[in-house]
Amino acid sequence: MDINKEQLHEMLHPMKVIGLGGNPALNEKIAAILNQPLIETxxxxxxxxxxxxxxxxxVRGCDVFVIQSIQDxxxxxxxxxxxxLDALHxxxxNKVNVVIPYLAYSRSDTKTRSREPITxxxxxxxxxxxxxxRLIAVDLHASQIQGFYNVxxxxxxxxxxxxxxxxDNGIADKGEDDVVVVSxxxxxxxxxxxxxxYFDAPIAIVDQRGARYDTEVHDMIGDVKGKKCIIVDDLIDTGSRIAASTKSVLAAGATKVYVAATHALLSKDAxxxxxxxPVEQIVVTDTIKHSHYPDRMVRISVDQLLARGIDYVYNDRSIHQIFDEQNRLK
Structure with missing residues (x-):
């Protein structure tokens, strides 16, 4: 019987998946897509x-993927x-691959004042x-964090x-001139x-000049008057930055406000x-699990994205194919 490269790899180094306690719901979804039961841990x-x-x-000789969202x-x-990881070692x-949907401490990626750590x-x-x-991560706070790793x-x-x-929901169609993406x-x-x-849309920037996000209305760099605005960020923590930005774009004449962010930390009274x-929707992913969420929050799952990443790594396929497909949105 002829055995191809992938079959030989599977025989010599079978895949094992471990899901830890950070986000069990996402772990289960990823394992189901991979058709791999989670190892009882x-x-x-x-x-x-x-x-x-x-x-x-x-797990002797196995290629193990450990899924853990480092959240609260x-x-x-x-x-x-x-x-x-120590136990697996x-x-x-054979190989220990760490899959981290949300990597905490990634905001501290540079030294900005004396006696400060780079956590x-x-x-x-x-x-x-x-x-x-190997590390598989989703939307790090800064891309250069990859350079901190020697794997x-x-x-x-x-x-x-x-x-x-x-x-898909007709909120922002490609080529429309009434959408502005706001930082x-x-x-x-x-x-x-x-x-x-992704929408051929212009951008605007909230000219936040204070050391902390406050309740003041700040100037806008860019035109949002009469426009539908999408405030985009990598994460929502206490909600103060989104609140300040929403107030500023509405004061500058925006007609509707949407929010998009990958990680919903939802700390304190967020x-x-x-x-x-006064926002229409807050669209986030399920990298972080909570017991309840804001009323107008829509959660998009990253289960398929992470499952494909794991599958491609295990079978020695290029991750770049995923990026190419993402750049060609429907």
Whole structure:
């Protein structure tokens, strides 16, 4: 019987998938698409908070994909991941691939004042110390974070999924002249420009001049008067940046406001803040799981995106094919 390369790889190094406690619902969806049952992994906490992990089946010689969204509680979920990586390394897994839908601490990616850490680099060091062979991540806060790793990093993008939602629902059609993509500050202009390309739309920038996002109305760079605005950001934390941006674009004459962001952290009283905003919809992904969400929030799943990324990595296919398809939205 002839055996091709993929079949031989599967025989020698079968795929195993582990889903940890950060976002179990997304883990299950990814595993179902891959047609791979999640390995039973018991995670126990001692009375003092220490974490004990037991992997329920052998992983010797296997290519293991560990899915963990490092969300609230951030430090607990990160330590759970670290301990599992150590266990896999000691259990003689062939390759350990880490799949992180949301990577916490990635906002601290540069030193901006004295005696400040670069925590994103620290996280990279800690992950690599425990024998990680590859990282698959979604919409890092800054693309250059990939350079903190000495192992391959596949940086997948969820923004095309959000753009497709706006196209499918007739909110923003390609070539329309009544849509403007808005960055909530100067640092997000590149993201806004990339998002606007899916609609051939111009961009505008909220000229946020304060050290923190406040309730003041700020000037706009760009014309939003009489336009439908899509405020785009990589994440929504407390909602203050979205609230300030919404107030500014409406004061500048925008007719409708939509919001698009990959990661919905929804910290503190974010749900209450977002519910009070005069926005049409807030479109996010399911990289982070919560018990409840703002009223007008629409969640787009990244399950297919991550499952394809895992499948391509396992079968030594080029991830670039995914990017090519995303650049050709319907």
């Amino acid at each position: 018991a995670v126990h906490h001692f009375s003092d908070g220490e974490i004990q992990v037991n992997i329920g089946e052998t 509680p951030v430090n607990e979920n990160f330590m759970e991941l670290e301990i599992v 000691r259990a003689s897994a 994103a680099k620290l996280i990279a060091n800690l992950l690599q110390l425990t024998g990680m062979d 391959p990093v596949d940086h997948l993008h969820a923004m095309p999924l959000l753009a497709q939602y706006f196209l 909530p500050d100067h640092s997000g202009a590149k993201l806004a420009r990339n998002f606007g390309q 749900i209450e803040v977002l519910n009070q905003l």
